[in-house]
Amino acid sequence: MHRRKSTTMLLVSVVGLALAAACSTENTTANTATAGGPRKAEEGFQQSGSGGDITKFCGTKPMKVGFLKSAGGNTWVLQAAAEFKDEAAKCGNVTEALFAQAINDQQKAISDITSYVAQGVNVLVISADYGVAELPAISKATQAGVKVVTILGDAGGKPGTDFVDAVTFDTDFIGKKWADFLHEQVGKGTVAFLGGTPGNETSTQFFASFQKAMKAYPEIEIVDDRVQDTNWDPALRRKVMTGLLSKHGRIDAIVSDFNGPDTGAIQAYDSANMERPVVASITSNNEIGCDWAKKPYPFLVMGQTSSLPRLALRIGVAAFQGTANTESAKLHPEPFTYLPNGTAPDCKPALPPDADLTADLTESQLTELFKS
16 A cells, blocks of 8 residues: 555564454445456446456467566565466466566666566556656656556656556545544544655645545644654654644544554554544555454555556556456545444454555465465
8 A cells, every 4th residue: 555655665563463363344335346347436436456357458469567666665565566466367478477666766666667678578567656757767668669557656747648547546535535534433623644755745645635625524623734754654653643642632533645554653642541543544454453453443444455556457458459448547445444343454463464454365365475
């Protein structure tokens, strides 16, 4: 996730999770998959990257496909890669499905693109976490005949010229969901926005959308009116949150562009003997779900984010095969809401703490993926 993260997202590993019961998720939408077609939150927007049928676009030409994650090193990335390969396996004419990640290394992210072009990849999905720095390599890949589709980061350039399309979240949609949730659960108070590395594009975009949506609710103040940089690191997020609580007293809510590191923020409240905050975020987290049941709090998370590569692959495959695909590249991810005394988030102690249990992979697939 979600992301979806413009540099590496370092997540801590926690062992010995005490809560063994797994609870089913409750989603706040009534949308269901339509046979043979994409699920849509509303007209013109896709809800989940798994909603389409790739077999309609597979064509007959043999093809090699690849997925590059510019920033990586965490469970979300492994899940996204598994979803990409699962989608590719549905086309019998895919000869190879490749995956590589550059962990906090912009130059490697760029050289990986060049390498995949040299290896004869026909369809390339790129999480352009380093933005416009990757555009020259992306444009060269396109000029070489590779059908490139980007996800998450904005590489600049022009869809249809520098690359086929860009699969992105509608941050305005997400920002409004967060703002509405805070209005319902907080009413009047304060909120801190927790982001990643200083100045990163993902946090900047999410914050701008959230800030705009919060104009409708002036009774809720954004602490310092800026992104609180935490490097998507739970330990740093705890330190930053501890400082904010010391400076401002209890803060009623936190909003973040990646839920995994919020474990650190919650620990800051617990250590200060403060009531846990209202939390709104994106990309569900297994450890959060297990911990939530111990001390529940109002919680909204946008799920199924690791399915982005599925949609991107379908768009790229259709472009390479010359088959028509009218799926929207803009996603309105599904919101999952959890309230005290209500349905709890999923908790699977056998899976990694930072696993996203809203992913479009079965529990058996996730178990197989992380068994080593």
